[in-house]
Amino acid sequence: MTTTGSPARPARRLRGALATSLGLLLVATACGGSEPGGGGGAAAEYTPPGDDLEASLTYSVWDQTQVDSIEANIAAFQEQHPGVEVSVDVTPFGEYWTKLQTQASSGTLPDLFWMNGPNVQLYASNDLLAPLDGAVEAGDVDPANYPESLIDLYTYDDALYGVPKDFDTIAIWANRAIFEQAGVEVPEGDWTWEEFQATAAEISQALEAEGIYGAAGGMDGQTTYYDTIYQAGGSVIEDGESAYDTPEAQAGIDFWRELIESGGSPTMAQLTDTTADQWFTSGRLGMYWGGSWFRAALTDTPVAEDVVVLPLPTGEEQATVIHGVANVVAASSDQQQAAQALQVFLAGEEAQRQLGEAGSVIPAYTGTQDTFTESMPDADLQVFLDALDYAQPLPVSESTAEWNALEVELLPQAFSGAEPVEEVTTELAQQMDAVLAEG
Amino acid sequence: MASPTSAPGRWRAAGAPADEGGRRRPLRRDGAWPLLFAGPLVTGIAVFYLWPVVQTAWFSLTTSEVFGGSTFSGLDNYRELFADPLLYRSLANTLVYTGVVLLGIPIALYLASLLNLPGLRFASFYRVLYFLPYVAMPTAVAMVWRVIYNGDFGLVNHVLGLVGIEGPYWISTPGAAILAVSVVGLWSSLGFSMIVVAAGLKNIPPEYYEAAELDGASRFRQFRSITVPLLAPTIFFLLVVTVIASFQLFDLLYAILGNANPALSQSMSLVYFFYQEGFVSNDKGYAAAIAMVIFAIIGLTTALQFRLQRRWAQGG
Numbered sequence A: 001m002t003t004t005g006s007p008a009r010p011a012r013r014l015r016g017a018l019a020t021s022l023g024l025l026l027v028a029t030a031c032g033g034s035e036p037g038g039g040g041g042a043a044a045e046y047t048p049p050g051d052d053l054e055a056s057l058t059y060s061v062w063d064q065t066q067v068d069s070i071e072a073n074i075a076a077f078q079e080q081h082p083g084v085e086v087s088v089d090v091t092p093f094g095e096y097w098t099k100l101q102t103q104a105s106s107g108t109l110p111d112l113f114w115m116n117g118p119n120v121q122l123y124a125s126n127d128l129l130a131p132l133d134g135a136v137e138a139g140d141v142d143p144a145n146y147p148e149s150l151i152d153l154y155t156y157d158d159a160l161y162g163v164p165k166d167f168d169t170i171a172i173w174a175n176r177a178i179f180e181q182a183g184v185e186v187p188e189g190d191w192t193w194e195e196f197q198a199t200a201a202e203i204s205q206a207l208e209a210e211g212i213y214g215a216a217g218g219m220d221g222q223t224t225y226y227d228t229i230y231q232a233g234g235s236v237i238e239d240g241e242s243a244y245d246t247p248e249a250q251a252g253i254d255f256w257r258e259l260i261e262s263g264g265s266p267t268m269a270q271l272t273d274t275t276a277d278q279w280f281t282s283g284r285l286g287m288y289w290g291g292s293w294f295r296a297a298l299t300d301t302p303v304a305e306d307v308v309v310l311p312l313p314t315g316e317e318q319a320t321v322i323h324g325v326a327n328v329v330a331a332s333s334d335q336q337q338a339a340q341a342l343q344v345f346l347a348g349e350e351a352q353r354q355l356g357e358a359g360s361v362i363p364a365y366t367g368t369q370d371t372f373t374e375s376m377p378d379a380d381l382q383v384f385l386d387a388l389d390y391a392q393p394l395p396v397s398e399s400t401a402e403w404n405a406l407e408v409e410l411l412p413q414a415f416s417g418a419e420p421v422e423e424v425t426t427e428l429a430q431q432m433d434a435v436l437a438e439g
Numbered sequence B: 001m002a003s004p005t006s007a008p009g010r011w012r013a014a015g016a017p018a019d020e021g022g023r024r025r026p027l028r029r030d031g032a033w034p035l036l037f038a039g040p041l042v043t044g045i046a047v048f049y050l051w052p053v054v055q056t057a058w059f060s061l062t063t064s065e066v067f068g069g070s071t072f073s074g075l076d077n078y079r080e081l082f083a084d085p086l087l088y089r090s091l092a093n094t095l096v097y098t099g100v101v102l103l104g105i106p107i108a109l110y111l112a113s114l115l116n117l118p119g120l121r122f123a124s125f126y127r128v129l130y131f132l133p134y135v136a137m138p139t140a141v142a143m144v145w146r147v148i149y150n151g152d153f154g155l156v157n158h159v160l161g162l163v164g165i166e167g168p169y170w171i172s173t174p175g176a177a178i179l180a181v182s183v184v185g186l187w188s189s190l191g192f193s194m195i196v197v198a199a200g201l202k203n204i205p206p207e208y209y210e211a212a213e214l215d216g217a218s219r220f221r222q223f224r225s226i227t228v229p230l231l232a233p234t235i236f237f238l239l240v241v242t243v244i245a246s247f248q249l250f251d252l253l254y255a256i257l258g259n260a261n262p263a264l265s266q267s268m269s270l271v272y273f274f275y276q277e278g279f280v281s282n283d284k285g286y287a288a289a290i291a292m293v294i295f296a297i298i299g300l301t302t303a304l305q306f307r308l309q310r311r312w313a314q315g316g
Helices: A010-033 A064-080 A095-106 A117-125 A133-137 A150-151 A178-184 A193-206 A225-231 A247-261 A268-273 A276-281 A292-296 A335-349 A347-358 A369-372 A382-390 A399-416 A423-439 B006-015 B026-030 B033-059 B075-080 B085-102 B102-114 B121-137 B140-147 B156-161 B176-202 B206-214 B219-230 B232-247 B253-256 B269-278 B282-313
Strands: A055-061 A086-089 A111-114 A168-175 A213-215 A286-292 A307-310 A320-321 A326-330 A391-393 B062-064 B070-072
Touching: A055 A064, A055 A276, A055 A335, A064 A086, A064 A335, A064 A347, A086 A335, A111 A117, A111 A335, A117 A326, A117 A399, A150 A391, A168 A178, A168 A320, A168 A382, A178 A268, A178 A286, A193 A247, A193 A286, A225 A247, A225 A320, A247 A399, A247 A423, A276 A286, A276 A292, A276 B070, A286 A292, A286 B156, A307 A382, A320 A382, A326 A335, A335 A347, A347 A369, A369 A382, A382 A391, A382 B062, A399 A423, A399 B269, B033 B062, B033 B282, B062 B075, B062 B282, B075 B282, B085 B102, B085 B176, B085 B232, B085 B269, B102 B121, B102 B176, B102 B219, B102 B232, B121 B176, B140 B176, B140 B253, B176 B232, B176 B253, B206 B219, B219 B232, B232 B282, B253 B269, B269 B282
Parallel strands: A055 A086, A055 A111, A213 A286, A320 A391
Antiparallel strands: A111 A326, A168 A286, A168 A307, B062 B070
C-alpha cells in the first residue's frame, strides 16, 4: 500500500503515515511502561572474559575532571581486550540522574555507568542493575579489598551490585592563617564538641571586624549534620524508619543551631547567599566541614598554602560519613560479559592505582591511597584515610531524593532557631516516614 | 490499485458551479490536496504538541512508578493536589511574578516612545542596550543577579547601605526572594516588549502627530490620545505573551534561588512545583496533574484576555 507513489490517495497515505507515527509513539510508550530490566537472572552466569572478547560499550560518568584517568584505565583494559571499544559519555551531575532515569524508563541504559549511594537502592530494587556476585564467586573481585561500609552501601537484598571505585570521608579543612590572625592555637589530635564550639566562637569574636567566622553550618547533610547525628550516637534512618525524632538525632541537629546562635557560624541566610566552601576559599572562614573531594577545588585558591586538615570533633562517639562512587552494569545491557569485564578491571588494583595517581579522588582499593596524601604534603590529608576506622555509611533508602528534599525544606528552621529543634525534627520524621512507607 | 485520473477529475469538479442547494462543501471538492500540503505541519503539531497533551492528561489520572509503568487512579491526583497548600502558594508566587513583569509593558511603552523621538542621538545604541538582557541566556543572567543580590557582598545591599538601609538577604528570605526574581524577570523582558512597541510605533503615520501639534496638543496629550489607542493591538499582544511566559517561570527561579535554598518552598512557582514533583520526587502522575492545572489556568486567562480585548476595542 505504501509503495505506489501515486498522488491519487494522498489522504490515505497521510493517514497511514500519521497512524504509523502515532503507532510508533504508542509502541515506544508501551515499551517504556513495561518491565524495564531483565532482572538479575542473566547476570548470575558470570564467565571470566577471554582475550577474544568483542564488544562496543557505552560508559556514563558525571565528573569531567576524572575523564583523563578513565581514558587511561580504558587504554590499559584494551591492552588485554583489544576487541572492546568503549565510548565515555560525560553528563554533568545536575542532569545525570534525570537522564539516567529517562534511559532506564526506556530500556536504553548505558552498559556501564557510575552509581552513588543515594540512588543504588532505587535502581537495584527495580532490577535495573546486574549483580556482581558471579565475579566475586569466580574470585575476580574480592570485597575485602574495599572499605566495608561501602560494600554494604552497594549491597541490596544480599546481592552486591558494584564495588567502590573511590571513597570520600568528611573532616575539617582549617585555615592556619586565620587561626594565627585570631590568636587561637590550631588544635591537635582528637577533640570534643565543646572544644570545637569554643574555638569557632573564639575566632568569630576575635575577627568580627573583618567579617571572618570560625566555622560554618550548611544545608548539605553529608558534610554537616549527618556527621554530628552519628557523633551523637544516633542515625538518620533506622530499620526503614526515620530516626530524626530520636534525642540523639536532635542533639546532632542542635549542634548546628548552637554554632549559629553563638556566632561561631554565619547565619543560614548568609550561607545560602555565599556557601560555606566559598566563605572558606575566599579566606573568610576558619574551619570548613568538607569532604576529601574538596582537595581538587582548593588547588588554585589563595588559601591553598595555609590549609591543614583536622579530624571531626567527638561527641558521644567519633564518627564521619563515608561515601564512594561505584561502577555498575545495566541489567538491560546486551553486552553484559564485556561490561562486567570492564567493571571488574576498573575495580582492580592496577586501574585503582592509575586513578589515585591522577590525584582528584581517593581510590577505594586498599593500599592504593598513598598518592592522594602526597598530593598536598603539608595539609595532613592522612586524616581522611584514618577516618575509615570510625566511618559510617551515608544514610540512604529507595527514596533518598524525596526525603533529602524534605530535609532542605524543614531543617533550616531548626538551624536558624526560628522553631524548636524538637518540633522541626518530629515534623520531619513524620513526613519522612510517609515517604519511606510509599517505598 | 490507484486510478491516476481521479485527481485531475476532482479538480475539474471543483471548478464547476456549486450544486446541491449551495451548501458549503469546498473541502470535498479540493479533495485531499490541502491536507497533503498542510500534512507535514499538522503531523508535527499532532505528534509533538497535541499527542503529549493527550498523554499528559492521561498520566494525570494515573499513579506512576519511578521507571515507567503506572496504574489508573482516577481523580486521586487532583483530589490530593487541590488539598496541597503548595499549589496555592506556588500559584500566589506565580501571580506576584506575573504582576511585576506586567509592569514592564507601560515602562516599555514609555521607553520606546522616548527612543522614537525624532532627532534622538545614539538611538540604536540605546536600543541595543535595552535589548541585550533579552538575548542573554537566563542562566547567565541569573548567575550575575545572584551576585548582585548577595546579602553580604552584593551590589544592591551595598548601595542600600550607602543611604543607611540594611537590605535583607534577598534570595534566601521568604517573601523577598520571589520579588527579587520578579525584578530580574521584568528587567530581562523589557527589551522584547520595547522592540514590539517600537515596531508598533513605526506604523503610526507621523501626520497624526503633526496634525495634533498644529491643534496645540501637548506631548503627553499626543501620547495619550494617539499613541496608546493606536497601539492597543500591540499592547494586547504583549499582554497575552507576557502572561503566558510569566506563568511558565522556571529557569530564572531555579538558577537564582538554587535547589538548597531554605526560602525555596515559600518561593516556588507553579512550574517549579511541577518540576519538584515530577523530577525530584519522581511522582510523574502528580506532576502531570499539576501540568494540566497550569494548562487550564493559562487557557482561561488567555480566553479572558481575548474577551476583555473585544470589549476594550469596542469601548475605545
